[in-house]
Amino acid sequence: MPYRAIKGGFSSFFSHKKKAKINNMAKKKKENQSPTSAASQVEVPKKILSPAKKVDKQTVVSVLEGIATLLELKGENPFKSRAYRTAARVIDSLAEELDELVAQGRLKGIKGIGEGIGEKITQLITTGSLPYYEELKKEFPASLLELLEIPGVGPKRAKILYEELGIKDIDSLEKACKEHRIAVLAGFGPKSEENILLGISQYRSFAAYHRYGDLINIVEELLGYLKKNPSIIHVHVAGSFRRGKEIVKDLDFICTSGTPQAVMDYFVRFPQVSRIVNHGETKSTVLLEKGISCDLRVVPDEDYAYALLHFTGSKEHNVALRQRAIAQGKKLSEWGLFRVSRAQERETAEGESEDNPKLVQPFESKIPCRSEKEIYAALGLAYIPPELRENMGEIEAAEKNEIPRLVEWEDIRGVFHCHTTESDGRSSLEEMAKAAMDMGLEYLGIADHSKSSFQANGLSEERVYAQMEKIKNMNAQWKNFRLLSGIECDILKEGKLDFPDSLLKELDYVVASLHAGFSGDEEDNTQRLIKAMENPYVTMLGHPTGRLLLVRKPYPVNMDKVIDCAARTGCWIELNAQPMRLDMDWRLWKTARDKGVKCVINPDAHHFKEIAFFKIGVNIARKGWLRKEDVINCLPLKEVIQALQIKGRKKKGF
DNA sequence: GCCGTTTTCGGCCCGACTGTTTTCAGTCG
Known part of the structure; x- marks a missing residue:
């Protein structure tokens, strides 16, 4: 089953010096493959939208998929909705520019794109909208599509729930289940209610998180945007994304600059920001269009390494590092690694008494570190790559200089x-x-x-x-x-x-x-797995x-x-x-x-x-x-x- | 809605599983 979690491909994460060559190769091949007989051509449009209004391929793909889903909800001929899904897949895998194909009237010659869908794509590309899709969308509330995310609820059941009980979103579905209004519907029963409630709980537990692979593009785009600002000296993504966690809750970026407020103002103007949650002097939080929360912190350049280490985490790794620092008479925080000397402080503190130790202000001297490697070294540890920072044995290994050279x-x-x-x-x-x-x-x-x-x-x-x-x-x-x-x-x-x-x-x-x-x-x-693995020919x-x-x-x-x-x-x-x-x-x-x-x-x-x-x-x-x-x-x-x-x-x- | 042709319309993605029903519909992979 193909999964298209990462739509639109990756940018520099997957960039390669020969990427352009691959595209050209594929493009050339497709050109050779696409039949272009006059009989199969749709009418050549006279005008393609100006670049500002251009409808991109991904939009066309999502419109076609949207139509397929809505047709399923309507209970239309399943082969019709399948045709739209097939067309979406075909368009998604095209190596050629879609507007070029439309402009040259070569769309309908492609297998899977017939007269009807070809005309709809042409209309969407040339006018920027598709009335057929807009009309379909009016037939059901947009929130009804949410129901399809619940395991066990498909288009037919969603339709019944909507028409029989007026259920149009997950909240009303949950309420109906708890009030046992679902079990009485034809085709549903008590077990259905139980499973739907379980599915809703599962759906919600996942809702606040994002897959690593879905965030690569946005991270790269934001990094690219921040690097364009000349007042930013260093910038790096931190947090669980930097640690390579498969699931990420929010994004953290660290940068250094002599003019933090200007950086903050620049950050919140990132084009993909949908909402500004906090706009402070050195820290701002925004919600990006994909629904992910994103923090940017600005620190002085000399504190970059400490901040990057701290905000990369994990929390458990940081706690273990701090405990180690304390045991060595040091203190570690996002602001630095310090040597703490109580003896020195005792000589200078005033008003000190054994009954009143709180008056004692410890003397701290900062251990200058320009990189994470230097911080680890100052703690007597070998460098620990971000991926290993989960407090799962990496500190003990670093102490013995046994951090492996990880695969690249x-x-x-x-x-x-x-x-x-x-x-x-x-x-x-x-x-x-x-x-x-x-x-x-x-x-x-x-x-x-x-x-x-x-x-x-x-x-x-x-x-x-x-x-x-x-x-x-x-x-x-x-x-x-x-x-x-x-x-x-x-x-x-x-x-x-x-x-x-x-x-x-x-x-x-x-x-x-x-x-x-x-x-x-x-x-x-x-x-089952063991039996299969025991087969002599299973590699x-x-x-x-x-x-x-x-x-x-x-x-x-x-x-x-x-x-x-x-x-x-x-x-x-x-x-x-x-x-x-x-x-x-x-x-x-x-x-x-x-x-x-x-x-x-x-x-x-x-x-x-x-x-x-x-x-x-x-x-x-x-x-x-x-x-x-x-x-x-x-x-x-x-x-x-x-x-x-x-x-x-x-x-x-x- | 697309495709391929038997060129005007029939076939298109099959089977397991679940929950419902009492022989099947819906969902999923």
Whole structure:
């Protein structure tokens, strides 16, 4: 299932010197692919909107998706709403400029865009609005769409709730459940009420948080904006975002300047600010358009390192550092690291007595530190990277100079687990391979869905063999790059796999993943995973807990047993870098690593641009204390092929 | 609403699961 949590792509986080080349390549390809017969063309519009009013591609995508949802709510022909969703996906994956396609009348030639939708897109691009969509929106209150966020409430049920009980938002739905007005409706019952209430509680507990991957663009934009201000000397993002937490509540920025008030005034004028919460002299808080709260603090330049350390946290890490400072006769705060001397103060303090120690003012001298590294050094510690600052053993390790050299995204030499248009991906095999090469990767593993994933157009055995043949032929043209033939094989009931061993053994590797039926209990789920991992041809376990950040909790599974099984069988565990997943969780990796389990960082890409997701995965691997040698895909091509072959031999004897 | 053709309209994404109902509808992946 493709997730499009990060709409509009990433900017410099995923920038690459060859990015432009990729785009040009894709653009050229699309141009060649788009049929443009005169009969299939829509009427060529005479005028495209001026740049100020230009409707961007993402707006078109969200309008098409909006129409699809509203049609579902209306109870229209499901294939009609599906057509709009397909069109949204097609537009989203276009490499060409949408307004150019419209201007040249080449829109309708694209597969998935017919006459009706083509005309609507043209209207939206050329006039800036779409009356059809505006009329549809009038039929239901906007808040009704919220109900669809509640697990177990789909368009049909939302419609019934609205029409029968006038429920139009989550608050009124909750009230109706508590008053038992839902259970009496046809098709609903007491269990429905119970599940909806549970779903509402889950929805609310997630509402105040944001996924790391959803914030990368806004962080970069704000940093870029602040750096343009000449009175700002240093600026850095701090907080949980800097620590690479998968979920972030708010953003913290630290900067230094000699004119703090001017910086504050500049900050609150950032174009994406939707509301100014506080506008102080050295600290301001704003709400950004995406609903995230964002703080900026200005400190004198000489205090930069202390402030950055303090506001990066975590709180637990800071407490441990302060306790350490106290034990050494020092004091640490956002304003500095101080040496505290009571002896010196006793000589100078006036009015002191043993009965009245409060009068004693300790003498403090600041220990000058220009960087976080210097602060750690002054505390007798090695530098601790932000990702490790969770008070989970990093201070003890730093004391012994045992902080590992953590994996970096430049260490990654290739990735596994990518999808193509053969199943539910949005880029072709050729586009995926070219993008991987342009990113400097040496290999790219293709793992489309297996046949049981009907919703994802999973491959039949025949199609798998055909894809293997195609990959083999494509590989003949490259010396320093290789496509690997894999499959994301569904784990079925009782741990049975979707394909027979006779097929699995022909592939370069197998990712085994659970996609359905994980509503069983912990023991059932755990045994299914273990049974799959014990299969001699399963190379790695895909997204082990099935969580979708801020959407769905992990299914119940005993990860200790799964990790032990991985250690025993040599089955690798995936760190799925899809921003919605980031699964297996970073908190488990250090234990897994210590047991000898190898990690594979996979983007689970459904579009060539998503291959770069592996960089978010590297963040999580770093939080999990993983080193280059713990991550399989840091191996160069020759060694990874060797590893796959050795692994195959070992596992056959398992 | 799109596609492909049998060119004027039928087929399009299937199956598990849950909760409801008593044979099925809705949701989800």
